Amino acid sequence: MASTTIVEVAKALGVAPSTVSRAFNRPHMLLPETVARVREVAAEMGYVPNRHARALSTGRTSAIGLVLPDITNPFFPPIVRAAQQAAEERDVSVLVAETDNDPRRELRQLDQLRPQVEGILLASSRLPEDQLDEVVRRDRVVLLNRDHPGAARVLIGSGAAVTAAVAHLAATGSRRLCYVGGPRRSWSEHERLSAVVRAAEEHGLTVTTVRVESGTYDDARSVAESLHPERTDAVIAFDDVVAHGIIDGLAARGVTVPGDVRLVGCDDALPIQTHPRLSTIRLPSAQGVRRAVEVLLSGEGAPLPESRELFDGTLCLRETT
Amino acid sequence: MASTTIVEVAKALGVAPSTVSRAFNRPHMLLPETVARVREVAAEMGYVPNRHARALSTGRTSAIGLVLPDITNPFFPPIVRAAQQAAEERDVSVLVAETDNDPRRELRQLDQLRPQVEGILLASSRLPEDQLDEVVRRDRVVLLNRDHPGAARVLIGSGAAVTAAVAHLAATGSRRLCYVGGPRRSWSEHERLSAVVRAAEEHGLTVTTVRVESGTYDDARSVAESLHPERTDAVIAFDDVVAHGIIDGLAARGVTVPGDVRLVGCDDALPIQTHPRLSTIRLPSAQGVRRAVEVLLSGEGAPLPESRELFDGTLCLRETT
DNA sequence: ATGAAAGCGCTAACAC
DNA sequence: GTGTTAGCGCTTTCAT
Numbered sequence: 001m002a003s004t005t006i007v008e009v010a011k012a013l014g015v016a017p018s019t020v021s022r023a024f025n026r027p028h029m030l031l032p033e034t035v036a037r038v039r040e041v042a043a044e045m046g047y048v049p050n051r052h053a054r055a056l057s058t059g060r061t062s063a064i065g066l067v068l069p070d071i072t073n074p075f076f077p078p079i080v081r082a083a084q085q086a087a088e089e090r091d092v093s094v095l096v097a098e099t100d101n102d103p104r105r106e107l108r109q110l111d112q113l114r115p116q117v118e119g120i121l122l123a124s125s126r127l128p129e130d131q132l133d134e135v136v137r138r139d140r141v142v143l144l145n146r147d148h149p150g151a152a153r154v155l156i157g158s159g160a161a162v163t164a165a166v167a168h169l170a171a172t173g174s175r176r177l178c179y180v181g182g183p184r185r186s187w188s189e190h191e192r193l194s195a196v197v198r199a200a201e202e203h204g205l206t207v208t209t210v211r212v213e214s215g216t217y218d219d220a221r222s223v224a225e226s227l228h229p230e231r232t233d234a235v236i237a238f239d240d241v242v243a244h245g246i247i248d249g250l251a252a253r254g255v256t257v258p259g260d261v262r263l264v265g266c267d268d269a270l271p272i273q274t275h276p277r278l279s280t281i282r283l284p285s286a287q288g289v290r291r292a293v294e295v296l297l298s299g300e301g302a303p304l305p306e307s308r309e310l311f312d313g314t315l316c317l318r319e320t321t
Numbered sequence: 322m323a324s325t326t327i328v329e330v331a332k333a334l335g336v337a338p339s340t341v342s343r344a345f346n347r348p349h350m351l352l353p354e355t356v357a358r359v360r361e362v363a364a365e366m367g368y369v370p371n372r373h374a375r376a377l378s379t380g381r382t383s384a385i386g387l388v389l390p391d392i393t394n395p396f397f398p399p400i401v402r403a404a405q406q407a408a409e410e411r412d413v414s415v416l417v418a419e420t421d422n423d424p425r426r427e428l429r430q431l432d433q434l435r436p437q438v439e440g441i442l443l444a445s446s447r448l449p450e451d452q453l454d455e456v457v458r459r460d461r462v463v464l465l466n467r468d469h470p471g472a473a474r475v476l477i478g479s480g481a482a483v484t485a486a487v488a489h490l491a492a493t494g495s496r497r498l499c500y501v502g503g504p505r506r507s508w509s510e511h512e513r514l515s516a517v518v519r520a521a522e523e524h525g526l527t528v529t530t531v532r533v534e535s536g537t538y539d540d541a542r543s544v545a546e547s548l549h550p551e552r553t554d555a556v557i558a559f560d561d562v563v564a565h566g567i568i569d570g571l572a573a574r575g576v577t578v579p580g581d582v583r584l585v586g587c588d589d590a591l592p593i594q595t596h597p598r599l600s601t602i603r604l605p606s607a608q609g610v611r612r613a614v615e616v617l618l619s620g621e622g623a624p625l626p627e628s629r630e631l632f633d634g635t636l637c638l639r640e641t642t
Numbered sequence: 643a644t645g646a647a648a649g650c651g652c653t654a655a656c657a658c
Numbered sequence: 659g660t661g662t663t664a665g666c667g668c669t670t671t672c673a674t
Binding site: 055056057 | 667670
Binding site: 336337338339340343352355377379380436 | 666
């Protein structure tokens with residue numbers, strides 16, 4: 001859409017276009033007074049640099065891609081928001097693409113994005129290792145919540161908090177733990193499951209596991225039918241949606257939380273509360289994403305050097321424990 | 322990262338750059354044989370068109386902007402998804418920008434987006450009429466859920482369904498209705514409120530109103546304290562988050578739904594279910610957004626001609642009525 | 643400290 | 659049917 005150009009601003013001021021450009025990109029080359037004057041008039045005229053022109057001239061697109069499986073999963077909107085904000089601060093825009101949990105769509109989105117962006121933030125990739133490896137070797141990409149060796153990656157982890165949750169449950173009398181898992185291909189799922197198993201062993205709890213592959217509330221409700229207070233006195237759920245389904249599924253059978261079964265969820269991203277309020281693990285997702293954007297936008301070229309940063313969630317005890 | 326350009330391909334073939342360009346964009350202008358030859362060599366050389374150069378030259382960026390107040394509101398992720406999909410089908414990408422319900426940020430986002438996109442889908446604008454009018458006159462913009470005269474707009478409405486809800490409540494014995502509203506500046510809020518009032522009159526129900534300006538679960542829970550079964554036997558809530566808060570707020574005081582108070586929500590976009598399951602209004606948001614993208618991407622230039630399309634939601638009776 | 647001018651890669655008149 | 663050329667808006671030498 002037509003907007004004010006650098007030439008128009010230059011004319012209005014009676015200076016050269018390059019002066020206007022410099023007022024924004026190399027202000028130290030100009031008299032402070034000139035810079036101020038140019039910026040003021042530019043602001044008045046509503047001048048906003050055209051990224052395409054700049055990209056053509058400099059080779060930098062000042063855009064990044066954000067690829068994620070499913071934006072309706074409440075875990076992701078805060079991720080999008082944080083990416084946006086971090087990018088905006090560096091004056092780059094964000095192209096969002098969904099993969100619908102389909103590796104083929106994921107590859108297509110990457111192909112589509114590659115030529116338009118400086119780098120891609122790939123969240124919760126569902127690609128098999130070998131395909132992901134190709135991507136990581138070729139593209140400037142930061143992985144979010146996928147621990148692929150060789151890649152630049154940021155992990156928003158719950159391992160430590162899960163361990164703390166198990167310790168808390170053990171210390172306060174639970175003995176028979178059940179982990180209700182989520183999607184198999186999710187890194188978080190592996191991290192949570194193994195943390196549960198390890199911590200349970202340490203504290204002498206028994207562990208059973210069931211899985212809600214879809215991660216949906218309805219499926220979690222069904223799965224809740226397989227939970228019996230005689231066999232399970234505490235549950236750790238893959239995320240809050242699943243936890244919610246468990247509460248309601250149990251309640252429907254007259255099993256109370258936390259009376260008969262105690263429960264810990266994960267993510268703390270729902271716009272509503274359960275009743276009783278869910279004990280959960282609060283994830284520093286905004287922080288992790290900010291860091292990921294930082295890594296993505298630092299330096300030049302592809303691929304990015306290997307790096308691995310872990311941001312740990314914290315246990316947040318409310319009423320279901 | 323330096324990729325093959327059209328000029329290099331042209332040289333390799335001994336033809337003009339424009340011929341190469343035409344082989345891709347206007348193949349019918351060339352001999353089929355030429356097209357084939359060009360495409361073959363281009364492919365061999367790994368030529369990929371530079372979108373920025375194209376954008377600069379044609380003014381078509383093959384991107385649209387999507388501006389929305391708050392992506393963590395569960396109403397919006399499906400909107401983002403639908404916009405993305407509709408855009409993707411036309412080979413355009415989507416730039417998402419949040420305004421945080423702040424008109425000033427909204428204007429800033431519009432400024433930022435203007436030069437980078439072909440048009441903007443402005444969802445649930447919070448701008449005052451006069452400022453919105455300026456935007457609508459200048460930019461190529463389709464309004465979503467804002468009924469501004471003169472603008473191209475798509476409304477995902479709940480008026481008819483609200484009317485149906487009131488009729489149903491009246492027919493099944495409710496007499497004292499309370500409408501629990503949401504953000505004042507929301508078009509949906511006005512539509513719902515006025516539909517409630519009108520329908521209530523028609524059916525001889527009394528109406529009171531309260532408001533949860535923030536639209537959050539916690540605030541809705543507080544507001545539920547002002548609801549008393551003696552004064553209110555049915556509630557229509559601005560959206561499902563608010564409805565959820567009302568249920569829990571009432572339950573905390575021992576007021577049962579639907580026993581003491583019956584309840585209808587709106588949007589049907591939560592990833593979880595209430596207990597009992599919420600009667601609500603299901604909105605055809607995906608459909609509306611697809612249409613909005615279609616309008617946005619049809620024809621040329623700015624502003625867009627006035628148009629107004631209404632997509633009506635449907636009442637969805639479950640267990641709270 | 644500022645201006646003039648040459649592109650970045652592509653498309654679109656306008657020639658031939 | 660194909661070549662020539664003039665920009666799109668911006669950055670960046672190179673002058674002054």
